[in-house]
Every structure is written in C-alpha cells, then in structure tokens.
Amino acid sequence: MIQPLYALVFGEVVLILVLLFRTPLRKPLLLLLDRFKQGRGPVVASTAGGTLIVVMASLLYNISSIRGRSEEGGAVSPTDQVILAYQLLEASLLGFALFLGLMIDRIHYYIKEVRMLRKHLEAVKKKDKKSEDVKGQKEAVEEEDED
Numbered sequence: 001m002i003q004p005l006y007a008l009v010f011g012e013v014v015l016i017l018v019l020l021f022r023t024p025l026r027k028p029l030l031l032l033l034d035r036f037k038q039g040r041g042p043v044v045a046s047t048a049g050g051t052l053i054v055v056m057a058s059l060l061y062n063i064s065s066i067r068g069r070s071e072e073g074g075a076v077s078p079t080d081q082v083i084l085a086y087q088l089l090e091a092s093l094l095g096f097a098l099f100l101g102l103m104i105d106r107i108h109y110y111i112k113e114v115r116m117l118r119k120h121l122e123a124v125k126k127k128d129k130k131s132e133d134v135k136g137q138k139e140a141v142e143e144e145d146e147d
Helices: 002-020 026-036 041-073 078-146
Strands: none
Touching: 002 026, 002 078, 026 041, 026 078, 041 078
C-alpha cells in the first residue's frame, strides 16, 4: 500500500505546483476541478476522504496497541519494530495525502475568488472610465456655452 500512497502524494504535489504557477496546464486543470465539484463529485470525494480517515484511524490504533505491548513487555521484538515503522509510514503518507487534498481544494477556491474579483474590478473601472468620459464631455460643452 506504500507505492500507491507515494504516487498519490506526489500527484497531489504536482497538482498544487500547477495551480500555484501560471502554466499552460493550469486552465484545463481548473476546468477539470470545476467539473469535478459539480454533480456527484463532492459526494465521491467526501466518501473517499472518509474512507482514508477511517483507514488512518485504524493504523493509528494499531500503532498505539503495538506501543502498548512494548511498554508492558519491556522489550520490543524486531517484528513489532518493522510493523510499527511500516504502519507509521502508511499513517504519515495518508495524513499528507489528506492535507494536500485539502490544500488543492482551498487553492482552487481562492483562484476562483481572485478571478471573480478581477472581473468585478475591471467592470468597475470600465464604468468609472465611462462616467469620467461623460463628465468630461459635459464640462467641455458647458465651457463652449460660456464662451
């Protein structure tokens, strides 16, 4: 189970890097994330996230039981040490994967918010420029009338 977790973590890191920097892949990725967040996407994502959390909780319980056995017996067997290290690695990778998934979600949300704010700002600038042009024309007409 270690290899798929490494692939998941590295894949999420690549997605974060593509989202953070302006690359040609950023726009299609944003469109893909937008489509994923519509329809059944959020249900599937929450189900998968919940499953990963349950698996992580199980791993943490196994880790605590192995540590409890080592504290009761005094000496830790080599088998328990190997199992403990393996499960610690799995739990760490699952935790990183969940955290990076949350980061991808938040980065996507903030990018969408920045886009909306920029569009709104451009619309306000255009409206302000038009009102200044109309105001300038009225002042020019008034000056001509006075002469």
